[in-house]
Amino acid sequence: MTTPVDPDGGSARERILAAAEELFAARGFDATPTSRIAERAGVPKGLVHYYFTRKPDLLGALVERLPRERVDRAAVIVPGDVTQSLCRLVAMLDEMLAASATLSHLLWREADTHPAVRDALHERFDRLVEVIRDVVVGAREGDERGVETVALLLASAVSYRHSVTRHAGDESAARAEMTRELRFLADALDAGVS
Amino acid sequence: MTTPVDPDGGSARERILAAAEELFAARGFDATPTSRIAERAGVPKGLVHYYFTRKPDLLGALVERLPRERVDRAAVIVPGDVTQSLCRLVAMLDEMLAASATLSHLLWREADTHPAVRDALHERFDRLVEVIRDVVVGAREGDERGVETVALLLASAVSYRHSVTRHAGDESAARAEMTRELRFLADALDAGVS
Amino acid sequence: MTTPVDPDGGSARERILAAAEELFAARGFDATPTSRIAERAGVPKGLVHYYFTRKPDLLGALVERLPRERVDRAAVIVPGDVTQSLCRLVAMLDEMLAASATLSHLLWREADTHPAVRDALHERFDRLVEVIRDVVVGAREGDERGVETVALLLASAVSYRHSVTRHAGDESAARAEMTRELRFLADALDAGVS
Amino acid sequence: MTTPVDPDGGSARERILAAAEELFAARGFDATPTSRIAERAGVPKGLVHYYFTRKPDLLGALVERLPRERVDRAAVIVPGDVTQSLCRLVAMLDEMLAASATLSHLLWREADTHPAVRDALHERFDRLVEVIRDVVVGAREGDERGVETVALLLASAVSYRHSVTRHAGDESAARAEMTRELRFLADALDAGVS
DNA sequence: TATGAATGAGGTTTCATTCAT
């Protein structure tokens, strides 16, 4: 009934994780039976508990798979042009985050009840603030005034959108808005606001 | 085991809703048995289903209870001072939202799987953007340049923080950050950024 | 949702019985909640148990309502013509039984588990055999040979059809068959078979 | 409390079906908890739903088990002697039906509410009419006059008795009656009635 | 006389987990 995960998509263990990711994101952790995960992964029911003794272990393994996005600052920064730098950063982040969209959405949902998940999420937000700050400071060649505030604002906006993407509809409109916002912030910095 | 809701806190129906709100927010909808809701509300198990035939009906009733925050624009706007106006607005919103903090956090979590919840949340975000815009334009006495962007940025920041409040720790620090951010945005507008 | 029994159709007590009859016949005794009976009768839930303390009391009252069909032998018998006599008898029985079709069907179903119902049903079968015998003997002016057997055969056929009417489809075809059968039996008697 | 089904009586699945058959026949489908079926079969409660996801699936499986009685016409027909042929047929049917007496009684009860059951029952009735017709025509060496009527009458009588056996008492008396009836019908045919 | 809120026992069903193979 459910479209199975590509049967040749890696090892059984891998397929189980992929199935869990999709189903957890779609219906939530508690509402997803391990039996359905097995079914969707195309493996026997026993195998799920063979690899992941308890159900929460699946979440743990999923967190491990969160890509540690390493942004190459140098590749993004356009010296003297904050707007352009942020545009390139956001584009790169979008790409990275899109690759793990369902995963991060699901983690978002389960952050409350699973501390390991919550920590991973906070860590990611902090990394996000940091990279934005680095890029802004880099583009402004050392001027740090106002940068912290802008980083937080932008990180909030990116995170908010990312976490809500699932519900929202028009993606290109969202991207246009995002561009307007970061240009606004960049212009503000250029105007000396802090 | 669980601390029961104040037994004199209104009708049985009311106590059931209060208990559901707390428990859903704490552990999630699916992880909360109706029996525990009854226990916490200090009512017999059957009464929960007497008032709310199916479990999701509890969510529905909870959404009904979301306060329709009506912000009196005139009471907030300080003509000519966007920063001050936004400060007062955010303070008022904080107060309003704090009253329904657990409720909105829980709705946030369940938005994916319960369309009624999702719609209520989107509606609330839209109202948030609108009131911010009104206040900014009011304070700037009609100047609308840049206002939409600022409204979206600020609404994102408010929503993000509000939805994550539960995980985060230091509330006063969060408030200070928020103040810095809205001042930044106000200054940017004053500097003519758009 | 359910089409209510005619609200002016007699007293509340009467309407409750009518609703119970329909619902019991349609879905069975155990599968029919008293609340649905109340709903269909257009009376408050408490009233059902006010009139009929326990649910099985409804069945008891329904059995009471079984019409004690009194067949006037003289009005049916055509002296010397068994076939015609039986035709008239069956027609009369059909009419009588049709009036209580749903009721007797439901009793049929519940006969196993409710002794009072079972007894009422056996009693009715015996009365059926008796009246057939009387009519046949009356028509044959005293000749009793073979009559008992014919009475049993015909009573079985009538009962079988009547109890199955609910499932079967074509009623007029059933009637035609029945006519053929009783003519066969009458002819057999005329031919001296016993 | 309930006498358990013979614990060595086949597989667990088999024992569950046997227990369900007995209990459904005794108290009806709706009045029999699956928990009691498990108890009687001597298996844990969960196993019932492991094999039969929903309760009605038990009925479905029971219908599957209805023996498709294949009557060997040649072994029954006594050429030229309709009475004797029918006697042998009825004896054989009695034996066959006795083996599934409780089962068919229960199906009879539940025919209204479970279409699959109803269909199985109608099918069985049609097979019954057919085999009677074949036997009568076979014994009369091709003479088909009156045979359809006799077949229907006899099938009704057999079915009626079979379905009511549960309530009735004296089985040997019932058999004697049946013999008298089929002799009557056979004689009628011999006498040229149609 | 009539009502409907309230109760709690008990029904069906789901599911994580175990374990013999």
Place this chain on the structure above:
DNA sequence: AATGAATGAAACCTCATTCAT
């Protein structure tokens, strides 16, 4: 290493029945 039959705790929900009004 892999399997799937088996288990039983516990979830959701229904409903006859009671009772204060």
